[in-house]
Amino acid sequence: MGRWEPDAQGRLLRAALELFSEHGYDATTTAQIAERAGLTKTTLFRLFPDKREIVFQGQGRLVALVTAGVEEAPVDASAEELVRAGLCSLSAAHTPDLRETGRTLDPILASSEELRERAVFKRSALTSALEQALMRRLGDARQAGVLADLGIRAYYAGYEIWVAVEDQRSFTDYVLDELAALQDAARQLHTAGSRGA
Numbered sequence: 001m002g003r004w005e006p007d008a009q010g011r012l013l014r015a016a017l018e019l020f021s022e023h024g025y026d027a028t029t030t031a032q033i034a035e036r037a038g039l040t041k042t043t044l045f046r047l048f049p050d051k052r053e054i055v056f057q058g059q060g061r062l063v064a065l066v067t068a069g070v071e072e073a074p075v076d077a078s079a080e081e082l083v084r085a086g087l088c089s090l091s092a093a094h095t096p097d098l099r100e101t102g103r104t105l106d107p108i109l110a111s112s113e114e115l116r117e118r119a120v121f122k123r124s125a126l127t128s129a130l131e132q133a134l135m136r137r138l139g140d141a142r143q144a145g146v147l148a149d150l151g152i153r154a155y156y157a158g159y160e161i162w163v164a165v166e167d168q169r170s171f172t173d174y175v176l177d178e179l180a181a182l183q184d185a186a187r188q189l190h191t192a193g194s195r196g197a
Helices: 008-023 030-037 041-045 053-054 057-071 079-091 097-111 112-140 141-163 171-196
Strands: none
Touching: 008 030, 008 053, 008 097, 008 171, 030 041, 030 053, 053 097, 053 112, 057 079, 057 112, 079 112, 079 141, 079 171, 097 112, 097 141, 112 141, 141 171
8 A cells, every 4th residue: 555545544543553452562563554554664653653553543533522422402401411422422422433443552652651651641631631621611619510420431342342242232321321320329329328418
């Protein structure tokens, strides 16, 4: 493939995942990834600062999506509706073809401390984006923080189930199921605390 061909980022991701699966993350070089993708090392470094960022290339888009979901929700939306709007926007980016990518990526992440640390940063960035968007809409920092933590926990829990199972339900369905379960758990905690007071 010539380096002029489209979807260089996607090609680099596919090549990286193949090589990480075959040789391990640490043993794979950027030169190998570029060669497998049919690109030059110069092209790889123009797109990504290192091989780790190839795996996390969609983070900026996800941050923008969760923010837009909250911002574009109706003016009279409740706090719960704002969280749902952010999560629906975020999870809609995960098309069925990405399920297989997740299955390939999960064991790679588990085997690399460097990638696990980077995954924590990604989760923090998503939580912060949701929290800031909720704060702008709700004007209550504590409420925004708790709701953002709850929402991103639901997002990641839903992702784990979606990647593991074989069915026709969307990723969004799983995220919203997890959100409902977490909200129910929070209500039970509140009820238990009220009884003890």
